[in-house]
Amino acid sequence: MSKKQIIIKAATRLFSEKGFKETSVAELSKVTGAAEGTIFHHFKTKEDIFLSILKNVKEGIIEEFEEYIHTRAFDNGLDMMEGVISFYLYLAGRMEEWFLLLHRHYPYELAMDNPVCREYLEGIYTCLVDIFEEAISRGQKDASIDNGVPSRKTAMIIFAMVNGLVWFKLHHLYEAGALYNELIASCHKILRESDECKK
Amino acid sequence: MSKKQIIIKAATRLFSEKGFKETSVAELSKVTGAAEGTIFHHFKTKEDIFLSILKNVKEGIIEEFEEYIHTRAFDNGLDMMEGVISFYLYLAGRMEEWFLLLHRHYPYELAMDNPVCREYLEGIYTCLVDIFEEAISRGQKDASIDNGVPSRKTAMIIFAMVNGLVWFKLHHLYEAGALYNELIASCHKILRESDECKK
DNA sequence: AACCCAACCGAGTACTCACTCGGTTTTTTT
DNA sequence: AAAAAAACCGAGTGAGTACTCGGTTGGGTT
Known part of the structure; x- marks a missing residue:
């Protein structure tokens, strides 16, 4: 699974369980193992x-x-x-x-x-x-x-x-x-x- | 109407229209005219x-x-x-x-x-x-x-x-x-x- | 007039936020 | 194997964030 897909999958879980605003990019970075820079390389914004x-x-x-x-x-x-x-x-x-x-x-x-x-x-x-x-x-x-x-x-x-x-x-x-x-x-x-x- | 009631009324509108997390105490202070200190004088937390x-x-x-x-x-x-x-x-x-x-x-x-x-x-x-x-x-x-x-x-x-x-x-x-x-x-x-x- | 106390103020604090940037590693193309 | 491109990194930035604190105000009691 590509890193982009890993990010999507983790974000789906976090956004649905905690909410969009309540989920930080830092947390998303932590649970995916992807650096924040990587996240913003794949996606323009949150x-x-x-x-x-x-x-x-x-x-x-x-x-x-x-x-x-x-x-x-x-x-x-x-x-x-x-x-x-x-x-x-x-x-x-x-x-x-x-x-x-x-x-x-x-x-x-x-x-x-x-x-x-x-x-x-x-x-x-x-x-x-x-x-x-x-x-x-x-x-x-x-x-x-x-x-x-x-x-x-x-x-x-x-x-x-x-x-x-x-x-x-x-x-x-x-x-x-x-x-x-x-x-x-x-x-x-x-x-x-x-x-x-x-x- | 007391300042406390004004705060409650404004917060009711903001929390319902924008959401709890999406409403900052600074904004609440701005729309009510009450200083942030005043808000936390009447309420322990947000x-x-x-x-x-x-x-x-x-x-x-x-x-x-x-x-x-x-x-x-x-x-x-x-x-x-x-x-x-x-x-x-x-x-x-x-x-x-x-x-x-x-x-x-x-x-x-x-x-x-x-x-x-x-x-x-x-x-x-x-x-x-x-x-x-x-x-x-x-x-x-x-x-x-x-x-x-x-x-x-x-x-x-x-x-x-x-x-x-x-x-x-x-x-x-x-x-x-x-x-x-x-x-x-x-x-x-x-x-x-x-x-x-x-x- | 002296006192009191709750109401009120707003600059300050420590922290988190989304997002950037310069650089390195990995993969693909030639 | 060289070059180009894409993926990846993480420290840094500036703009918020909830909440604190020392101090001022003003109406009511003695």
Whole structure:
């Protein structure tokens, strides 16, 4: 592994665990064994390190989801929604660093006056909500999901719900896993036909 | 207003808008007109300022909710749930500073080795989830909410959903207000009888 | 009028910060 | 093997950082 990759890897861990501002270049130098001069040889500024990491996070999340969706065969749209929610929770556990980074304030503050950062963040969230919406649309075609629900807005609501649970987990308030069954049940209720009994 | 209160007020704004670490005592001194010596006369450390603010936030949120609940007369438990959700969104807009503070990482990191901070945070979330749960319990007694849903866990799910939407709003990703109708509709679906048609 | 004490001041302190620069080592190219 | 380029080093810099300390002010009590 090249020194640049070592720096990226260590910075990913430190930025997500301690925060961007709370991590000094001196510490980064210490844990990587790279001199400060070396760090600034590979990256123009400390902010530049962060943007490299965010790029990795964006590409990593999108890649993971695309692989998951194209590998798994879903019975129908509702099944896909359940799978996608499960995978989001699973990924938030396996790649905790990525999600810790995304649940900090720094990226969103940087995004306010850095178009590259904003593009990465929007890329991540647009992709995720798109996937949730696609599951709903598929479900509406194959009749596993109520045609009455607005697909985009409902996708956002469900994403907010899942993401909110991940937030609780990352902040050590509740264990998201303990609510998994209720989460899936709630999701089913939101998406099912409201008047299916009339048939 | 005493100088101490001026400091608290300015620090609340700065800590929520810029962050704790990103706000220097020098800046706080500048915007309040108080000398740095004065700030450290009233507060032992910078962290001490933050704890004073968090105390205010906790007491403020709990007070606001208690007043709302005891003032409004709800038709039934489901109506109460709708009211509480609306009030949470309303308060997150009116007292944006409080919620920005609570949606940063700093409080939760401080809570890891500061029992006072942890107590404040737990106090806030316990109180809020308690209120959500109480609405569900009331609804299950007056038959406006399905008896089959587990009250505590469902309260957490709905709270995660609402809080997740507030998070999106605070991070300038989506406007929570635009999803208000879908939020209430989804909540109704989660709480209503799942087999009402069989009656 | 003498005293008191909390409120207030701001220059000073020891330290950390991101970043630079001149030079050395290692790798690649010719 | 010589030359060019890239990777790497670490002491140094100047601008912050939280916090201290010796001293001044001003309203209230005796």
